[in-house]
Amino acid sequence: xxxxxxxxxxxxxxxxxxxxxxxxxxxxxxxxxxxxxxxxxxxxxxxxxxxxxxxxxxxxxxxxxxxxxxxxxxxxxxxxxxxxxxxxxxxxxxxxxxxxxxxxxxxxxxxxxxxxxxxxxxxxxxxxxxxxxxxxxxxxxxxxxxxxxxxxxxxxxxxxxxxxxxxxxxxxxxxxxxxxxxxxxxxxxxxxxxxxxxxxxxxxxxxxxxxxxxxxxxxxxxxxxxxxxxxxxxxxxxxxxxxxxxxxxxxxxxxxxxxxxxxxxxxxxxxxxxxxxxxxxxxxxxxxxxxxxxxxxxxxxxxxxxxxxxxxxxxxxxxxxxxxxxxxxxxxxxxxxxxxxxxxxxxxxxxxxxxxxxxxxxxxxxxxxxxxxxxxxxxxxxxxxxxxxxxxxxxxxxxxxxxxxxxxxxxxxxxxxxxxxxxxxxxxxxxxxxxxxxxxxxxxxxxxxxxxxxxxxxxxxxxxxxxxxxxxxxxxxxxxxxxxx
Numbered sequence: 001x002x003x004x005x006x007x008x009x010x011x012x013x014x015x016x017x018x019x020x021x022x023x024x025x026x027x028x029x030x031x032x033x034x035x036x037x038x039x040x041x042x043x044x045x046x047x048x049x050x051x052x053x054x055x056x057x058x059x060x061x062x063x064x065x066x067x068x069x070x071x072x073x074x075x076x077x078x079x080x081x082x083x084x085x086x087x088x089x090x091x092x093x094x095x096x097x098x099x100x101x102x103x104x105x106x107x108x109x110x111x112x113x114x115x116x117x118x119x120x121x122x123x124x125x126x127x128x129x130x131x132x133x134x135x136x137x138x139x140x141x142x143x144x145x146x147x148x149x150x151x152x153x154x155x156x157x158x159x160x161x162x163x164x165x166x167x168x169x170x171x172x173x174x175x176x177x178x179x180x181x182x183x184x185x186x187x188x189x190x191x192x193x194x195x196x197x198x199x200x201x202x203x204x205x206x207x208x209x210x211x212x213x214x215x216x217x218x219x220x221x222x223x224x225x226x227x228x229x230x231x232x233x234x235x236x237x238x239x240x241x242x243x244x245x246x247x248x249x250x251x252x253x254x255x256x257x258x259x260x261x262x263x264x265x266x267x268x269x270x271x272x273x274x275x276x277x278x279x280x281x282x283x284x285x286x287x288x289x290x291x292x293x294x295x296x297x298x299x300x301x302x303x304x305x306x307x308x309x310x311x312x313x314x315x316x317x318x319x320x321x322x323x324x325x326x327x328x329x330x331x332x333x334x335x336x337x338x339x340x341x342x343x344x345x346x347x348x349x350x351x352x353x354x355x356x357x358x359x360x361x362x363x364x365x366x367x368x369x370x371x372x373x374x375x376x377x378x379x380x381x382x383x384x385x386x387x388x389x390x391x392x393x394x395x396x397x398x399x400x401x402x403x404x405x406x407x408x409x410x411x412x413x414x415x416x417x418x419x420x421x422x423x424x425x426x427x428x429x430x431x432x433x434x435x436x437x438x439x440x441x442x443x444x445x446x447x448x449x450x451x452x453x454x455x456x457x458x459x460x461x462x463x464x465x466x467x468x469x470x471x472x473x474x475x476x477x478x479x480x481x482x483x484x485x
Contacts (some may be wrong), residue, residue, distance in 0.1 A: 012358030014170035015251045017260055022176040023248065023331070024268030026324030027241025029183050031115050033279045034318040038214070038298040040231055040280060045207040045219045047284025049227035051277050056228070057235030058273030063430035064397045065242050065269045066420040067404045069262035072246035073418040074407075076258070078360075079339020080246045081396055084403040086343065088410065092469060095345045097399045098336055099465040103458075104240065104393030106333040107385040109161075109367060110374025112322035117154035117375045119319050121147055123300060144378035154375035161327050162368045165334065168357040169251040172331055179324040186317035187275055189310065190282035190299075197306060198285040202292075210289075214296045233448035236437050237390040238276070241325060242268045243397065244332035251358070262418020330367050337363035345472050387450050388457045391441050398434030401427055 044050040086094025125133040136148035164171040207224035221227040295301035304311040338360040341350025349362040420426040440448045
């Protein structure tokens with residue numbers, strides 16, 4: 001049997017530093033900044049507590065980003081998180097870490113497809129000329145109506161992402177680059193409008209409880225600090241995505257400066273934090289924020305009141321927004337599956353690389369099937385997966401920190417073009433950050449505690465993972481021993 005580890009050189013090396021940045025930035029920034037900015041203000045008791053929370057959240061996760069930078073620059077292979085933990089803590093924990101990160105990445109592809117369908121139904125369908133979008137109702141699932149034409153269009157967007165990923169990392173990276181520019185255009189548009197029609201006074205007082213809100217769920221925090229904490233506990237979900245950068249490290253262009261690469265995950269986090277801060281401020285000061293949160297999807301509602309052309313422009317940008325996370329998480333998930341196949345933790349077919357495109361063949365097919373299901377499921381079907389995905393993501397991040405710390409001790413001579421700023425202290429900060437977030441999610445009565453249905457999903461995923469591990473672990477160990485001999 002051919003050694004599947006030899007397929008690595010077949011992967012096309014075409015990604016630049018800017019490509020990696022846009023992959024991470026595009027994964028982080030989706031549609032939340034448009035669809036949920038009002039909810040953030042309600043939760044925090046104003047735009048300023050929400051801004052402070054997002055700033056702290058970004059800084060909180062920066063050490064984790066630097067850990068990924070050190071590990072990836074030292075061991076630049078696809079699905080590297082599996083290699084890091086396998087190398088430091090053994091094969092079972094290596095598989096489990098990759099499996100949990102897959103939980104954090106893969107569901108977001110169909111989720112983003114649903115986001116596109118929802119925007120088409122709710123916002124574009126409100127235009128009289130586009131009423132046909134809601135003319136053919138297919139069915140209702142978990143209280144959410146699914147319409148034919150938004151589903152078809154969302155499928156078209158999904159097919160575009162799938163097609164580009166089948167062509168290889170270079171083609172997918174071009175989409176990420178385009179979407180990054182589109183998102184920046186949206187941010188600049190919001191800034192300009194806020195500058196001319198808004199006022200910082202619209203965001204005052206620094207804290208107050210919003211009672212008249214479109215969501216029906218008023219501000220529960222009772223103080224400025226309480227508002228910051230209420231938003232802070234959910235920021236990790238909106239920063240998830242920088243972990244997609246290391247998963248495609250094997251496709252870095254020849255001659256890439258790995259020392260500069262090391263800081264890219266942290267830079268993607270910081271840039272995303274700045275993006276969120278500007279957007280919260282811009283939308284929170286266009287009009288009195290208490291009036292702002294009375295509308296459904298207020299970021300779009302207020303623009304509709306100010307100027308219809310601005311509204312349409314932002315609506316188009318918001319509809320394109322989900323393509324960024326879908327594209328980045330699709331690529332990251334396929335590389336995780338590729339790595340699991342190479343390690344013989346999944347069927348060896350997942351290790352196959354397309355000779356022409358350099359893309360993982362079976363992994364792409366698997367993710368394509370998963371992504372195409374999304375538009376048919378309705379907006380309420382995958383909502384519980386958000387917290388579950390966050391748990392999988394932050395667990396893998398914490399394991400990356402532990403692996404980085406362990407490698408410093410077990411392999412001190414391993415070439416490290418980039419090292420975590422602050423040395424061992426920086427690594428420990430990353431581990432503590434991940435541990436605190438996990439605790440907030442799993443400890444009962446925590447503001448971010450997972451709900452019973454979310455525990456059921458997580459439990460089922462872990463159980464499936466244990467079955468796969470039992471089936472493939474011994475095979476992989478035997479195959480590795482045979483290769484070594």
